[in-house]
Amino acid sequence: xxxxxxxxxxxxxxxxxxxxxxxxxxxxxxxxxxxxxxxxxxxxxxxxxxxxxxxxxxxxxxxxxxxxxxxxxxxxxxxxxxxxxxxxxxxxxxxxxxxxxxxxxxxxxxxxxxxxx
Numbered sequence: 001x002x003x004x005x006x007x008x009x010x011x012x013x014x015x016x017x018x019x020x021x022x023x024x025x026x027x028x029x030x031x032x033x034x035x036x037x038x039x040x041x042x043x044x045x046x047x048x049x050x051x052x053x054x055x056x057x058x059x060x061x062x063x064x065x066x067x068x069x070x071x072x073x074x075x076x077x078x079x080x081x082x083x084x085x086x087x088x089x090x091x092x093x094x095x096x097x098x099x100x101x102x103x104x105x106x107x108x109x110x111x112x113x114x115x116x117x
Contacts, residue, residue, distance in 0.1 A: 013082075016071040020071060028109075031052050031053075031061075033112050034115060037115055042116060049117070050116060051113070061109065062105075068105060069098075
């Protein structure tokens with residue numbers, strides 16, 4: 001048996017996770033959301049307010065986060081991601097990045113969405 005396979009690139013299968021995650025973090029920091037309930041425009045009153053200066057980001061940011069998770073899952077299904085790797089390595093890597101992207105988008109992002117509601 002010939003074991004002279006080219007070693008797979010270390011970031012193979014992680015590009016959408018890394019680039020999308022950095023992009024979402026940069027966008028969130030750039031939007032400068034309200035992070036404390038005391039800073040909300042409706043603090044002490046009733047009603048809903050947005051954590052962002054433009055309330056349309058209450059819709060766009062979750063859509064972008066969902067798109068990021070979908071792209072991470074799709075990238076894990078590409079054949080080039082699995083090239084020259086063992087099945088356990090493929091499954092471990094895929095499960096790790098999918099879980100981390102879900103935690104990042106579904107665990108941390110909703111807190112920004114409800115801080116002023």
